[in-house]
Amino acid sequence: MILSDMPQTTKGSWFLHYKDKMDAELIATIEGTVYEIWRTKERIRSLNANGKPVPAHLKGYLRRLDRNLNKMRSVAVYYREYSSIENLQLLGENYIKQMKRDLTPLTFQTSILCQRIGIAKDGFYSSMREAHKYDANDNQYLDTLGYDYDFATLDARADADVDPDAPICIGMDYNANINWIVAGQPRDRRLNVIKSFYVKFERKIPALIDDFCRYYATHRNKTVVFYFDATALGSNYAVNDQDFRWWVVHEFERHGWTVEAVYLGNPMRKEEKYLLINQAFAGKQRLMPFFNRSNNEDLILAIQSAGVRRGRNGFDKDKSGEKLAESEEDLLEHRTDGTDAFDTLYIGCEKFPYRDAFNLSMSGVL
Template sequence: TGKSMLHAWINLRNMQAMPRSTTAFVCPTAIRAKTNTLPSMFEHWEKWGYRRGLHWDIGHRPPRSLDWPAPLVPPDNWENIITFYNGAIGQIVSQDRVGTSNSKSFDYIDIDEAKFVNYERLKDETFPANRGQQREFGDLPFHHGMLITSDMPISRRGSWFMRYADQCDTELISTIEALVADEQQTLQRIAQGDTTPYLPERIKQTRRLLASLRRRATLYRTYSSLTNIEVLGEAWVRQMRRDLTPMVFRTSILCRPIEVLKDGFYSSMRPSHRYTSTDYHVVDALGYDFKALSKMAGTCKADADINRGHPLCIAFDYNNNINWLVAGQPDEDRRRLNVLKSFYVKYERKLPALIADFCQYYDPLPMHEVVFYYDATALGSNYAVNDQDFRWVITHELQLHGWRVRPVYIGTPMKHLEKYQLINRGFDGKARLMPFFNEPNNPDLLISVQTAGVYNGKKDKRREKLAETDEDRLESRTDGSDAFDTLYIGCERFPQQPVQLIVTGGG
């Protein structure tokens, strides 16, 4: 199916389940709403037998002859209102018209073409208005919910909705899916004449549980247009590939996110340089003890890519507003550098807090030792903590937490061109070590690396000095990639002989 059918079905469900409610239909411009978003939704309504002027209408107050109930919150102006036969209405919020969300009260928010929506106005005007009639509809799990759809964005400004991926609890979604399957199987048994007495009560219990889970669920999915090829047709896909630019075809048709910039600073990096590594024996041993699983997730216990008999290698980047730590380990036998995990702190949290986060995560390791790579930027200055320089603060804080530190000075910062050649030779497999990133443990670092551009022959660091916005967060800028650079240069050019940890029995 396609987006328009999804919007049509969910909004039909909402309006029927919430009589006299108000839904916000958010569009970047009025013209997009009238020529794209709403017509496709109304087309599906008509196919399903819901007729304009009989079951729904738009743009004016319903005639008294229809005898439709009034909405709980009647609009001042009906010009941009979708009306429904049970008194439910839809407020068209076009962002090219200032203030269309002001003083409103919504029960649901529908957003199509989200990559074109202004997030600042959305969070300032529309999200606070999603506060509708709790007394009437508070028992419905989708009340105060949102439906957001979009092509894949090609700019940071349009990427605001992708952060919901972090809120999608895959275990919760899997549980809901299993319960839905159980509900359907039970309904099928009843439809086939099974008169077992407990089946109706089982349906009620399942639906109550589903409602409680759905109330706090966020579902995040990406779909390629190829999924819908039976409707679109192969000829249409071929035409789009011929007519559209590669970037637009990739994001709008295939729904693939922007990967490494082809002309970026890390142009030789490929998707194969990302990996996952989980010790499922540790995870499975905890069964369904969710508190224990949550506690374990804050440590390295389930990380299967750590050589627990070798020290961790760490490197930093220092900035007044954000400070990064990137941890890794060389695997000399396979000629690779595993970037195990990255950490950052912002604003009032400084280097001591960053070190504390690192030590807490890796506390379960039997060997508390690090190889600390640093260059001249760590010496003689410190705008992150106190009068001591960065090197001293980091070493001191690690020792306070009981870690042994082996500092390794790698000299003055490498020139951009030399660094570019060295690291990309590494990604190409032409250096001693090839870098690989543990993807679940480095989400923000990967964004920092993948989007690092080139300006005047150097890494483009111009954004580092700009104020943070919701569309351009500090952690997505090049600071994290600079910490990775230091780690890679240290491990590649200044390898350290590990001291093997040997654990024996008593005696």
């Protein structure tokens, strides 16, 4: 059993991933078995109370239920988040009021209300707010699947925020141990970050693009606007022989997609990037970014916890942890690699907008 307050740092967030390991169907079966054991015991107690003999099959049935319950529990993971308010009858209203007085707002939020923390006010993305996240499930499509479906097998048909007739814009990040795609679609003054993908360790760029193409297999406009800067050229430590740009274009074309490769030049200066993206979150640029909550859980956590590192040459995103070995307490997907892919996507969409037939006329990359 692991019990904890809601963590306040990325490093302390490792146990939140137990939620992904929980088999809801197995938990429901365990609950049903516990109820059946209780119901059977009640029947036995009732028979004993009335002086009636207990059938032998009931005792055998009870032992069989108990064996099955133990087998299921031996492989089960159960994850829940509880607010102390749910325990109000035991704790009392005065205790909650006292904690609100005595604790800092952040500690009260995590320790008493069990709420996940928002964006660090002194972080690299300090202008991002909770309102920049949205939910966009296509419930009409999900209803056609009934109740027996696995979220891990869903594809873009379950997303209500995807325009199937518009291209998908992507930014990427290339690292020896983790590679990212962050996908978005500009619409009016919004940049909807519709989904992010990553692969780790032995899975490299071909596997990453395969994941993307499989998820968007039903997308009608199979055009990818691939924004990249000089970091994608002339180097390669994720795949072999060719540089990152070549492999990305090659793999998408192999899957039948058209690639509009848009070169952004040298990476934007740190302070300029910080100002641009935070002004974007504040609504002071042409596009404001918004994140599909359920399709970007790891990316959002990485963005919310991205810090700032100050040095002699000004400041930059704190990437001090990128080269460290992964641990259960410090997952690769919660570091800054994914945020760099988002930066590239936003800079590309903001500075080099792509016009297609859905908006004006097919004119390529401007």
